[in-house]
Amino acid sequence: MNRYLRYLILTISAALLLFVVLNFSSAMNLVKVYSISTSAKANLQKSLELLQANNFAEAAVYSGDAADSLALAFGRLEAIEGNFWVKRSNSLLTQVNDLEYMIKTAQVLAKSLSAGAIIGEKVNAVLQDKPGVSFSDLKVEDKTAVLKLIYESVPDLNGIKANLDLTLMDLKKVDNSGFFGPLQKQMTLAKDELQTGAELMSKTITLSQLLPVLAGYPNSSNYLVLLQNSDELRPTGGFLGTLGVMQTKLGDLVNFRTSDAYHLDMPASLDPNFKVASPVPIAKYLSTDRWFLRDSNWSPDWPTSAQKIQWFYDAEAKYNSDPAIKNTPKFDGVVAITPRLVTDLLYIVGPITVGGREYNKDNFTNLLQYEVEMAYRDKGVSEWDRKKVIGDILKELKTRLFALPTDRYLDLMGALNINIEKKNILFYFNDPQAQITARSLNWGGEIKSVTGDYLMLIDANLAAFKTDRVMEKNLSYSIEQKDGGAVAKVVMTYKHTGGFDWKTTRYRSYVRVYVPLGSELIKAEGISDGLVTKGEEDFGRPEAAKTYFGGFVSIEPGKSDTLSFEYRLPQAITTAIDSGTYSLYLQKQPGNNIGSLNTSLRFSNNIKNYSDNFVSVNQSTGGFFSAAEAFEADRFINVSF
The missing domain is CATH 2.60.40 (Immunoglobulin-like)
Structure with missing residues (x-):
């Protein structure tokens, strides 16, 4: 029996020695993979630190080096995967495949960091020596360059989005019950963060497609802006009491004038030939059989109402004696906002003073309603001009927003995203492609098409x-x-x-x-x-x-x-x-x-x-x-x- 055991032990030892000899190259490759991955990790960490410090040029170098190193590590793993013994062991092969997925994930992330850093470096090149500068302080050529960069960066951003999607797919392939089982919680968090990152990148891409259009690049743009009073609720958000015409060109707000909706309705109403039949509920419960601009957002589908609003504006403008209204350029789209958006923007820019009254995030709605409904009489303002203060407030708000330093843009983006989600701002574009993009961002306010x-x-x-x-x-x-x-x-x-x-x-x-x-x-x-x-x-x-x-x-x-x-x-x-x-x-x-x-x-x-x-x-x-x-x-x- 002892001789048998000694023989068995010698046989196993010989087999193990033979296995080590036969797999020496695979073992060395595995050691090399570990060494390369450790170096790549250090480069990625350094790249992230440089990105946070806005040092995009060096960040691109470190993340690029990390991507190259991880490509070498992936090649070593492929060599291990081809090993005779590894191919015949499902357990070993699974572990190697999991390592490949993890290395590929890190490699794609490194490429994404590098691509993002390159875009950041292009922005820095435009804004060189202008840290924290506001957009309004930039020269016209710098504004044009920034908008051009945003406009032309969409393909690069699409590439980053594709990389994030690929990374998420590779991470989901990892067997959580295997070698990486103890890291299951961390991997779940990583998947969630990648999913959030991919969704954010998707919004960034669509925003990059629309922002230049809204800012008047490459061609000047004209928009009809509507202040919908949600305290007097109507189907698309509120009563259309105040209208604004906004013209943008190469990032500048060239012109922005506001008027009372009645300034268009009243002249048209004096002509008996202007007669559009009201929707039945308006005729019955408002006791009017004639339909005007102020009530034209009757459809809950924002694109339908936006088209109807433009039709009424064009039809009524012909009866107006004000050349600025009568000769309004053709609109590129319609933007509707509620007072809630204004209060959130006041939270960012701080209180503004107009006509001797301070408007802030807490008093804006109540104070404004008092000014245009009651206080104007005491100030000797005519009923015709009582809403002029709204235009003055919006103009001052625009000035303050354009003067925001770039380090406050994230706060502004956050406020806009929340208000878009809550539908306090709606967009409609007459350009079909821009409208498709707006709908993909959920900016469009359309009645949803669903099968359930x-x-x-x-x-x-x-x-x-x-x-x-x-x-x-x-x-x-x-x-x-x-x-x-x-x-x-x-x-x-x-x-x-x-x-x-x-x-x-x-x-x-x-x-x-x-x-x-x-x-x-x-x-x-x-x-x-x-x-x-x-x-x-x-x-x-x-x-x-x-x-x-x-x-x-x-x-x-x-x-x-x-x-x-x-x-x-x-x-x-x-x-x-x-x-x-x-x-x-x-x-x-x-x-x-x-x-x-x-x-x-x-x-x-x-x-x-x-x-x-x-x-x-x-x-x-x-x-x-x-x-x-x-x-x-x-x-x-x-x-x-």
């Missing part, structure tokens, strides 16, 4: 002053399977917390709910005059077609009321549920301050998994899902059973 379930509730304040500011609103949406189909219910509760004064009165809103095409109304409750409207709209895009139900609500100060619509969803949605899938898109109306959104979905089968963007999910067990949160942005959920 859908809901959008639209309030339209009709002769209720600024009463939306004192309304507490809560929206709930629920579905359940019954009677061989899917039944949905929308409930909107209104609470009037104001009174009768110069700002507020009884609340009067014409409400529409847009739902999947082919939905059938079962019952509607809470409509003040009992008149329910039903119809279909496709907004010029058949794929976006929706059914809508509507009605008028009137609520006295201090009172509450509830409006509800119950309806059967189309058979296509029931069929999808029976086949194991369900999707829902909840679209927010711009400017509508809905305090809570409660979503309740009840299915016959258990939910296997789902993806969503809800902030707060209450329950997702069995066949039931519920969520509750403030309705500040669009929400969606995709479910499988």
